[in-house]
Amino acid sequence: MTGPSERPSGDRFAAERRDERFDGGRRDERSGGRDQRPSGGQRGERPARGGPWGARSGGDRRDGGRRPMARPTVDLPRQVAYEAVAAVHRDDAYANLVLPSLLRDAGLVGRDAAFATELTYGTLRRLGTLDAILGDAAGRDVQRIDPPVRDALRLGAYQLLHTRVPAHAAVSSTVDLVKSVGAGATGFANAVLREVAGRDADAWVAKLAPSAESDPIGHLALTYSHPQWIVRAFAEALGGDLGETTRLLIEDNERPPVHLCARPGLADPAELADEVGGAPGAFSPYAVYLSGGAPGDVPALAQGRAHVQDEGSQLVANALAVAPLDGPDGRWLDLCAGPGGKSGLLGALAAQRDARLTAVEVSEHRARLVEQATRGLPVTVLHTDGRTVGADPKLPEGHFDRVLVDAPCTGLGSLRRRPESRWRRQPSDLPPLTRLQRELLAAALRAARPGGLVAYVTCSPHTVETHVTVTEAARRSGVPVDFVDARPLLPAGMPGLGDGPTVQLWPHRHGTDAMFLAMLRRT
């Protein structure tokens, strides 16, 4: 197959970009992967001002003396989206961390910021399908295209196939972008994008995806832009139901709402919903759905009355707090606490019940975040390895009444909030993670007193991280345990909780991240 020719050029802005913005937050997921959702924008809308190129002339920019970021010929929202996508691929940055700082640096707000956000997140989510299309249109594997030009083309293809940006605008703005990041490749970019524009997204998928009959997993993977191994894992966790798997994949490609947790005793969810112009959650008694705007703008967050937290995370933490327990109930433990979302909720509940939470976190930076998240609550933060239960005098065996293990995991249950992570995760991540999960759960079982409760939680529905880990850890730990049916610990009438005793939440069923919960009682 032959295609348009590209004359690759170096990324002439790379050196300038390398050190300046991303170092601080690169490996830090403290925002929980939440979508940055500036208010006022519509999906695929063009920027508000500045003629057909929107913010080229500055748009909604709040200058405030900041250094302008845009190259002269590229409009700011597209330039920011390009910088974010390039940082993800070049520097392993996290989009949810790098994008807000880029928007701030560029002074983008309102519809311009919404447009840049849509382009960044949409392009990263659809990357697999876009790359297949670009490879076909270019007549070569996308890996052979110069990285800056490749990222610009991905943004252009996303605009052509998934937004209402007119084709001529998508093509010429991308060619402008290529001019600034890979000058010799403008003819190539123009030709590739014109080829892409020759079909709509459905027609491209019909051309490129394997047939659903002969290769159902490959078909879903290409159609809905997920790696095949993840589609396979989801299908298995959903009992082989490919219809439901499809609904899950579709949900993963949508922009999720930001959920707040109104801390019990500190904020009333209905009042908080009024305060933020949002709506009370469907299931969690503390949840508020934010309708728009950056979560940082909400005063209740700054005041420590609420925090950003997916509703599913609230539900599994609350399940541990409401599970019936005989005997003393004052010593609670969170063995994997950073950055402190569940500790924040459990700490607020502990305050109401005269209990105290010990929050353990192995990473120093994250332990500090837990301290910030639990300030003013009856929480003691320990910066140590949770597996030291029994060896560390602050973590004695048989001591705690309620224990949470929110284990490190692949995070496959929150792909909608972390657009790049589906492409970063590999099946080879599973063995070291599951070993750590088993060890942490075994430590949690040792930490619980006889009769005490242990909640094992993951933000992944992968059965190797859920059922296999729980069964293996319980079998090997030498600590006698019973499974507690977790379903009655979730709100009455909540649908789709399965046959028990464990619970798997799903984005497409519950609107939450795909949190898994197993409740164990030490006998």
Ligand SMILES: C[S@@+](CC[C@H](N)C(=O)[O-])C[C@H]1O[C@@H](n2cnc3c(N)ncnc32)[C@H](O)[C@@H]1O
């Ligand atoms: C899924 S996150 C926990 C999220 C947290 N519960 C929340 O709601 O914000 C898992 C955490 O476990 C921490 N971790 C990993 N290994 C650990 C260990 N051996 N001991 C304690 N914490 C560990 C990670 O640093 C990470 O912060």
